[in-house]
Amino acid sequence: xxxxxxxxxxxxxxxxxxxxxxxxxxxxxxxxxxxxxxxxxxxxxxxxxxxxxxxxxxxxxxxxxxxxxxxxxxxxxxxxxxxxxxxxxxxxxxxxxxxxxxxxxxxxxxxxx
Amino acid sequence: xxxxxxxxxxxxxxxxxxxxxxxxxxxxxxxxxxxxxxxxxxxxxxxxxxxxxxxxxxxxxxxxxxxxxxxxxxxxxxxxxxxxxxxxxxxxxxxxxxxxxxxxxxxxxxx
Numbered sequence: 001x002x003x004x005x006x007x008x009x010x011x012x013x014x015x016x017x018x019x020x021x022x023x024x025x026x027x028x029x030x031x032x033x034x035x036x037x038x039x040x041x042x043x044x045x046x047x048x049x050x051x052x053x054x055x056x057x058x059x060x061x062x063x064x065x066x067x068x069x070x071x072x073x074x075x076x077x078x079x080x081x082x083x084x085x086x087x088x089x090x091x092x093x094x095x096x097x098x099x100x101x102x103x104x105x106x107x108x109x110x111x112x113x
Numbered sequence: 114x115x116x117x118x119x120x121x122x123x124x125x126x127x128x129x130x131x132x133x134x135x136x137x138x139x140x141x142x143x144x145x146x147x148x149x150x151x152x153x154x155x156x157x158x159x160x161x162x163x164x165x166x167x168x169x170x171x172x173x174x175x176x177x178x179x180x181x182x183x184x185x186x187x188x189x190x191x192x193x194x195x196x197x198x199x200x201x202x203x204x205x206x207x208x209x210x211x212x213x214x215x216x217x218x219x220x221x222x223x224x
Contacts, residue, residue: 042214104155
């Protein structure tokens, strides 16, 4: 299995809703990432988990809450989002931190109304 | 911090060769990556340089000069399916796995 699977593919939510994005990989990778990508812009790093511990938080607002339940799963919990948070959220994994190739999932396209 | 510069857009003809440049300023890095991203899809890995020189992978090659803060991606025998965004990215000098992307170059291949 050489894929990173993200669910849901599309999500529409109101500003008062609570929802979660999920990411799964079975490549034995020990680093997992969340990126945010707006239209016609590059992916922007949000969080990095290394060996199931949060190693990087790029000053992301607390309305985004990451969770890494085990080495194969990565969640992003969403609460009280703003319309400007609408974007493509990409999950990625790599064998470990450092200069490793990232494998990206297809993304979850989020629309906040 | 890191600053990565790429041309915003390029156009080339099917069958031709195109070179996409990337210049950067950084206090140190472990590796320079090139990713391809088709509209609405995930980025996919193309090439990686950690040492100076040329890395060749089929129709794609990538070059790095650390002393000049410069890299390029060379695409040969262009095909229509090569129309995509090409992203230059750096990892930091600390072993954190932090991969930072440039703005990307949108390549349009014309018949």
